[in-house]
Amino acid sequence: MSGSAFDLRSFLHGLPGVDKVGVEARAAALGTRSVKTTAKAAAIDLAIRMVDLTTLEGADTPGKVRALSAKALRPDPADPTCPPVAAVCVYPAMVPVAAEVLAGSGVHLASVATAFPSGQAPLDVKLADTRDAVAGGADEIDMVISRGAFLSGRYDHVYDEIVAVKEACGQAHLKVILETGELGTYDNVRRASWLAMLAGADFIKTSTGKVPVAATLPVTLVMLEAVRDFRARTGRQVGVKPAGGIRTTKDAIKYLVLINETVGDDWLHPDWFRFGASSLLNDLLMQRTKLTTGHYAGPDYFTLD
């Protein structure tokens, strides 16, 4: 594929359409699985290891980011068997602060970049944003695509942007945020997934968490099918990250079931699947405590951020 406007357009529009009713029914059916006892304990630990502990607020302070990074290393200070999370996700300005705490720990440091969350900025600004984050110590970059360009059919523009950002990332992993809540249809989600993967994304991510509709099971199912088909075609494996709106252990386990049934074991690993979340971690910890102590845990016993 050349990446020319004509090639991209004919390829993306040649993808089969998504059966909306079918994908929603399948996601709903997989959401009814009951996961209990030892399987639940394993699922909770895996989900904790998959969390990208996120804080993306205008009100973020160095102190808050430091506290969050400490929590990422030891989510449950009362229980040394509790695994650390996958990564901490912050704004570029906060990257050096988090890097100080996380250095050498094995917990990754992700930074959003490219004029997050709207993506409405000139390319050179986006690239500078990315380079700053990488220079500050981020080893994962979460970029947003230009939905405006995508929705108006300028696929080559989006493609070139992703390629340029990927180059600016250097060694850092690139996650491409599709912002599925703004794409409108499942067909568009499938096209955007393929577009991002073709341009070199290491991960495709559902949402910024800044628009009302964030990650949903059906959208994640469509994206999982895309990464599966992409690997079958090219041999390259791409990760998936649903983000926003996943708050309970029950939700997280539904996603794990979805992975297992759609793409299989290969993706059931923090290197290939992540949860972008902030409040999810506390619920996972409460459920974990419930399993180990035998009684229900309360939010008073866990940190707020």
Add this chain to the structure above:
Amino acid sequence: MPESSSDRPRKGGSDKSAGKAVAVRKAALAKTVTATPVPAAAVATRATSGRLTVRKTYKLYIGGAFPRSESGRTYLVDGDNVALASRKDARDAVIAARKAQPKWAGATAYNRGQVLYRVAEMLEARRAEFVALGVPAAEVDAAVDRWVWYAGWSDKIAQVHGGANPVAGPFFNISAPEPTGVVGVVAPASFLGLVSVIAPAIVTGNTVVVLTATPQAAVTLAEVLATSDVPGGVVNILTGNAAETAPWLASHDDVNALDLTGVTDPALAADLERSAAGSLKRVVRPPADGTDFTADPGLGPMTALLEIKTVWHPKGF
């Protein structure tokens, strides 16, 4: 007018479906009468009243809604179908109670009092319903009076139970009572007893999860609460076997106090108290010879579920 135009098709729609339902029911009735032997009494009531009565399932009251038990279980009480609460219902009720607590405690005492007076109004209006459920008329009256009595305390308890303390320094020193938080209550069997454990807990800004073994009156009380401006989640009522659900409340880290007034088995009470200690809950134990609910309750039931906050404020010279 947009209102009437949106109303009309809805009305038409419901009329139509109601008509259809009646027709189906009539057809079914005709079929049973002609085809199969039906007890004579059943045929007679259908024939004379002309309709089937709607039988009621007594459901739980959680977060202002009336869900069935998460477990799907029911049991029979005096011929009525009643939801049998499980530990997950208790968990859901605690979540609802916790969510409602800050706003309920943050409402002005005057406002809480007004809401509770409104409950008394609705109780009075449904007096006959409680009597029909077998609660003695005198007890219903006593329960309404008790409710009004507690409603009156909402904006007075802080004056009586709190105060300005004399201290040897340039400070104002003020003690103010604050609600304990989420209270798990094992309710006694009588209706007056039920009211006498719920009202003192919520009047000061606590929210409650109530386990009751006398479901009909308790769920009818829940219907009163649901229609009288009490925010959803302030009172949650679980019907069923307290011996099964109470231990989950006693050990729950997010429950701040436990009222064991309705526990009659001393061994169970001791067990509950022991597991409540794990999260430092306040525990209210009834006197060994039982509580006389007709007597003046005093302030004890309210103050047992309050914490004292003391503030030192510098005095200017």
